[in-house]
Amino acid sequence: MTRTFQAIIWDFGGVFTSSPFEAFNRYEAASGLPVDFIRTVNSINPLENAWAKLEQSQVDAEGFDELFRIEAKALGHDVRGRDILGLLSGSLRPRVVHALKVCKTKGKVGCITNNAPIGKGASMTSDDAKAKELAAVFDQFDHLIESSKLGIRKPDPRIYALMCEALDVDPKACVYLDDLGINLKPARDMGMATIKVTGEDQLLTDLEAVTGYALR
Template sequence: MTATIRAVLWDFGGVILSSPFEAFRRYEAERGLPADFIRGINSRNPDSNAWARFERGETDAAGFGELFLAESTALGHPLHGREILPLISGELRPRMVAALKQVKARFKVACLTNNMPLGHGPGMALRADRAAAIAQVMTLFDAVVESSKIGIRKPEPAFYQAACDLLGIQPTEAVFLDDLGINLKPAAAMGMRTIKVGDPDVALQELGRHIGMEFP
């Protein structure tokens, strides 16, 4: 028998916010870098590279910058990490925020985010109005699990279990939305129903089928 859904778990960047990959690609085009060069660096040695260490709080922004420089130099295009940090924080997706509010009325909701020690968008000063809007969205969640605070990150299974423990649910009672397949696989293996977010409209249609809701 399929477990009843009690909670919906949301990635932040790439789900509630637009994907940083869009900003990466614009930067690469402007600088004459190979397409998806930055994303390719981040996918190499995914458990121990500069990105992973920063998201687990094992290094600071300065250390990340130098580590990323070494990794990009080894691949033929020196790029300091300080150039990348301002690209991370995307724009709020109003339709996703509206859906989150709608879901919250009937289900527990949690944010599962791989982030940096300084929070969303390190290395850049967010406009006061934008920072306030993001902070307001974060208050909607019943629980927020941040890699930089707990020292583990997606796709480590313990990260997902931490979210379930905070909500008092079993993994089989959750739906999880993320824009990266690598983050969804362990969640699915634990019994969560998973949704890969590309087109937000398509993702919300799939979510609606799982939880019996329609999103205008």
């Protein structure tokens, strides 16, 4: 038996686009860094580190560049933050965009994205054509929350509550999708059905199973 949902709420990077973690790993391999070194840097002091400050607009790209370098050097490798910023915007997943359109016919759709005040718009890309392509996806949401504009970021429980308030929905009647488990826990604690995204096929299969929607 599937539940009836009022809204499907989405993360963006790593959900509608290929995961930046893949780009991080390619960069690490090319630079002779340990596997997942960038994610390790970002996981140290996660509420106050360079990444957290950037996603809440407490520092700009230049400030992030220096702060990230200090954090990386403390872990044994000299890595500039500006190199990491260029890895953030992945490739669009058209089948997930189609799934969004289906979900929009069934109820409300929202997006909560931890992003940075870089690039063109919410997508964080500096490429005009790509920015336009991604903006067309962002335009389909009934409500969009960007951490860099709001000043708070996932997994702060307030950001999920604000989305439910904006959509005028009961959290217990929502599905939330994210590629980071730490970001799913607050949504789950509020009563949302949650899906951890590890890939495009898995996302579609799990969302179909939870909602009963034909997404393909």
